[in-house]
Amino acid sequence: MHYWQLDVFAERPLSGNGLAVFADARGLTPAAMQALTRELRQFESIFLCPGEQPNQFSARVFTVEEELPFAGHPVLGAAALLHHLYAGEQAADWQLQLAEKTLSIATRRSGQGFYAQMDQGRASFGAVLSEQQAEWFAACFASSLDRRYPAQVVSTGLPYLLLPVTAAGLANAKQQQALDAALDELGAAFVFLMDVDAAEGRTWDPLGVIEDIATGSAAGPVAAWRLAQGLQRVGQDFQLYQGRFVDRPSSLDVRVQDNGQVLVGGHVQLVARAELLLAPASLA
Structure with a gap:
């Protein structure tokens, strides 16, 4: 084999x-x-x-x-x-x-x-966090929240808590504790931290042991979320970035179609x- x-x-x-x-x-x-x-x-x-x-x-x-x-x-x-x-x-x-x-x-x-x-099909939108809940998750990563945008659970097959943070908050992020129980309550599997302006993100396994380099299952939810926030247009090709902080810079191509289907490529x-x-x- x-x-x-x-x-x-x-x-x-x-x-x-x-x-x-x-x-x-x-x-x-x-x-x-x-x-x-x-x-x-x-x-x-x-x-x-x-x-x-x-x-x-x-x-x-x-x-x-x-x-x-x-x-x-x-x-x-x-x-x-x-x-x-x-x-x-x-x-x-x-x-x-x-x-x-x-x-x-x-x-x-x-x-x-x-x-x-x-x-990846159409995205489904789940729980929107209160600012207090979002602050708690940001603190779990020793990060700082970007309050301009809502933290929300979004899925195209694997549910992510999309957490907007500042550029410094993304750069300095380090998961401080296991989050399985808190994520289960929200119907999420992972947290994806986003610097919204730079279209860059980071995510870890639930125990915070391993940082992922480039996460295609998160790229679809992020694309749909950005469209919902008015940051991208329907049918517009754009890139998401990940992996820079583990010395494996990666780019993920994404587009949300007119019918709501999310395309992810690379x-x-x-x-x-x-x-x-x-x-x-x-x-x-």
Whole structure:
């Protein structure tokens, strides 16, 4: 069984957000997928199994801590790898079936790498925090709140608490405590801190141990939120930035369509191909 190392939201190799992709994970149990993700120490790994049609695959995404119902950069990276394996020089379209939704991804070659864009569907808007609640979350990151805009839970498959902070607050942010219980009460999974003026953000795992480099599942909610705040126009292409504070600057392309569908895309680079020496059955 082979697996691949890719960089997503990366203009060049060894930038953007790293990812492990198992292009054919048949024979691996969920427990084995979780164990392999911990072994590889990527922020996320994605495991594919062929579907009924050549361009359809089921997919499961894991962090070192848990399986996720949806994630952005693994979906784009997986689609780019499928293009490399099956599509040649032509543009292609793929469907990935995750736990809670099926995603359509368009891919093409771009320079030495690939460009992938997914349709995340329409965003759903959840709880709007009071200023007191928003201040509490900002304090959990030793950050300072940007009171011009509301903090709100928004989702395109994975719910984020979008928390506007000042530029200094973003630069100095450091998660001080576990937030699982507080986020559960709001119906959110993660906090995404935003410098609204710079269109730049940061997010961590709920325990605050690992900072993500480029978060495609947050980019869709941020795009929809910015549109709702009058900061972007329908159909306008714009970029979100992330990863600068962990020395992996990344850019995420986003657009909200006339019909409300949110598109998220970026460049993907192939880095390595490796062989799993353990038999899948031995990992059950």
